[in-house]
Amino acid sequence: MIIRFFHQMGSPRYFYNVAGKLVPWFMVSFLITLVFGLYHGLFVAPPDYQQGESYRIMYIHVPSAWMSMFIYVVMAVSGLISLVWRIKMTEIVVISSATVGASFTFLALATGSLWGKPMWGTWWVWDARLTSELILLFLYLGIIALHSAIEDKRVAARAVSILALVGVVNIPIIHYSVEWWNTLHQPASVTKFDKPSMDMSMLIPLLTMAISFKLYYGAVVLMRARAEIVERERNSRWVQEMVEQEAK
Amino acid sequence: MSTLSLTSAFSLLLKRDLVLAYRRRSELINPMLFFVLVTAMFPLGIGNDPKLIEAVGPGVVWVAALLASLLSLDSMFRSDFEDGSLEQFMLSAHPVSILVLAKILAHWLVTGLPLFIVAPLLAVLLNIPASAIPTLMLTLILGTPVLSLIGSVGVALTVGLRRGGVILSLLVLPLYVPVLIFGTDAVKTAIIGIPTTAQISILGAMLVGSLVLAPMATAASLRISLS
Numbered sequence: 001m002i003i004r005f006f007h008q009m010g011s012p013r014y015f016y017n018v019a020g021k022l023v024p025w026f027m028v029s030f031l032i033t034l035v036f037g038l039y040h041g042l043f044v045a046p047p048d049y050q051q052g053e054s055y056r057i058m059y060i061h062v063p064s065a066w067m068s069m070f071i072y073v074v075m076a077v078s079g080l081i082s083l084v085w086r087i088k089m090t091e092i093v094v095i096s097s098a099t100v101g102a103s104f105t106f107l108a109l110a111t112g113s114l115w116g117k118p119m120w121g122t123w124w125v126w127d128a129r130l131t132s133e134l135i136l137l138f139l140y141l142g143i144i145a146l147h148s149a150i151e152d153k154r155v156a157a158r159a160v161s162i163l164a165l166v167g168v169v170n171i172p173i174i175h176y177s178v179e180w181w182n183t184l185h186q187p188a189s190v191t192k193f194d195k196p197s198m199d200m201s202m203l204i205p206l207l208t209m210a211i212s213f214k215l216y217y218g219a220v221v222l223m224r225a226r227a228e229i230v231e232r233e234r235n236s237r238w239v240q241e242m243v244e245q246e247a248k
Numbered sequence: 249m250s251t252l253s254l255t256s257a258f259s260l261l262l263k264r265d266l267v268l269a270y271r272r273r274s275e276l277i278n279p280m281l282f283f284v285l286v287t288a289m290f291p292l293g294i295g296n297d298p299k300l301i302e303a304v305g306p307g308v309v310w311v312a313a314l315l316a317s318l319l320s321l322d323s324m325f326r327s328d329f330e331d332g333s334l335e336q337f338m339l340s341a342h343p344v345s346i347l348v349l350a351k352i353l354a355h356w357l358v359t360g361l362p363l364f365i366v367a368p369l370l371a372v373l374l375n376i377p378a379s380a381i382p383t384l385m386l387t388l389i390l391g392t393p394v395l396s397l398i399g400s401v402g403v404a405l406t407v408g409l410r411r412g413g414v415i416l417s418l419l420v421l422p423l424y425v426p427v428l429i430f431g432t433d434a435v436k437t438a439i440i441g442i443p444t445t446a447q448i449s450i451l452g453a454m455l456v457g458s459l460v461l462a463p464m465a466t467a468a469s470l471r472i473s474l475s
Contacts, residue, residue, distance in 0.1 A: 142415070166401055178429065180429070
């Protein structure tokens with residue numbers, strides 16, 4: 001049963017249809033959680049006793065930062081699967097995730113510096129987290145650049161899969177070396193989120209936003225994957241039939 | 249066809265690459281020249297205050313080494329790719345990762361080792377005290393092979409591309425960060441006079457780790473690039 005499910009999901013046509021049905025569900029639940037999370041985060045949750053109102057950017061910033069790492073792991077895992085079993089669909093997931101991941105990484109950096117200006121008095125500090133997030137952005141950009149440089153998209157997908165795997169081995173090393181470098185050369189900056197306790201009225205909107213971002217990622221990846229499938233399979237019969245039907 | 253043992257295949261390939269490099273001696277000098285040149289640009293850019301130069305010295309040497317290594321990476325598989333011998337390696341009976349390791353070793357001997365040799369000169373230019381020069385040399389001899397090994401994966405992925413150079417730097421430089429951090433830090437610590445065992449050990453661990461993992465990733469990438 002489960003094997004059959006995976007077997008079917010490996011077929012572009014089946015994946016295309018299932019994804020088409022899933023996208024609206026992802027979109028609707030994304031919007032619901034987004035509205036709930038933003039409302040509770042921006043209006044209901046109490047202001048922070050130290051940072052006042054400006055802490056509220058964390059409802060965008062923290063989920064984005066989580067997503068930036070989560071998506072990289074998803075890419076590496078699906079990269080491994082596509083290298084070992086040569087499944088077309090996981091190749092497509094790797095490619096479709098890269099741009100979304102890069103956007104979330106950029107969002108995390110941008111919101112972080114917006115928050116840093118009033119809090120730390122500067123847009124940017126060479127803090128361990130900021131630095132490793134910046135390097136993560138470069139890794140994403142490298143993946144996107146490599147994919148767009150290789151013309152044969154199946155070859156490109158496999159090359160990118162290897163790169164994602166090399167990156168995922170390196171990310172912990174990079175992260176810890178940056179942390180080591182930071183503790184030696186700069187006093188620890190104010191990191192609010194190291195505090196163990198967070199009030200429930202703040203935690204619930206934060207977690208809702210995290211779920212909401214994951215749903216958004218799901219929706220966007222499926223949409224991008226469908227577009228990629230149609231482009232790759234444009235010479236196959238089912239795509240041509242589908243296009244003809246839509247033209248009528 | 250007579251069968252060749254793995255060891256002799258390895259040493260033959262190594263010898264071949266070294267001979268090829270020796271025949272093009274002008275290219276041998278280039279990474280070294282680049283290394284010296286980039287380093288000489290820094291004092292011109294930041295001013296001639298000896299204290300300032302001393303403070304940035306270790307970082308400058310290491311960034312220049314990174315760039316010199318990056319610049320020379322492209323030649324690692326280029327000519328073999330163009331004349332088709334790379335495809336012959338893929339077809340050989342021996343594991344590609346070992347053959348790749350021979351090529352990386354040859355490449356490092358030709359481009360990495362000269363940096364190590366010229367480093368004391370740069371240390372003097374950048375006011376790095378004599379007591380820290382052995383540490384600088386040690387970090388370079390442990391670190392530059394790591395750069396070649398990590399870089400080989402990037403080169404293997406981009407070898408088939410017409411304009412791989414810029415992409416190569418985008419792929420490889422973020423992965424160089426740990427080497428840069430620990431290499432620079434060891435030298436800075438040595439200047440103050442504190443033991444640098446921790447940094448040296450970590451650089452050694454990186455060397456061993458990339459020695460094991462990078463040739464496999466490079467072999468897999470070459471197979472994809474040549475497909």
